[in-house]
Amino acid sequence: MESMEPTAETVRKIVAGEPVGENEERRLLICPWCDSGDVEKISEYGPHLMVYSYICRECHSPFEVIKR
Numbered sequence: 001m002e003s004m005e006p007t008a009e010t011v012r013k014i015v016a017g018e019p020v021g022e023n024e025e026r027r028l029l030i031c032p033w034c035d036s037g038d039v040e041k042i043s044e045y046g047p048h049l050m051v052y053s054y055i056c057r058e059c060h061s062p063f064e065v066i067k068r
């Protein structure tokens, strides 16, 4: 059984800004609104401790990434 989705561990590393192994698919953070990859982390600790807050430089919409 194969999945195109990265593993939970890979997602955790990406969100944490850690390098991932070359055999692990790296998914760049993209804006959920306009699919732009030009996003900026605006807070290590958002309104909730379990999320990172990002803002899209393209459409200026904030969004959150759930920590693993």
Ligand SMILES: [Zn+2]
Pocket (backbone or CB within 6 Å): 031, 032, 033, 034, 035, 036, 056, 057, 058, 059, 060, 061
């Ligand atoms: Zn956007």
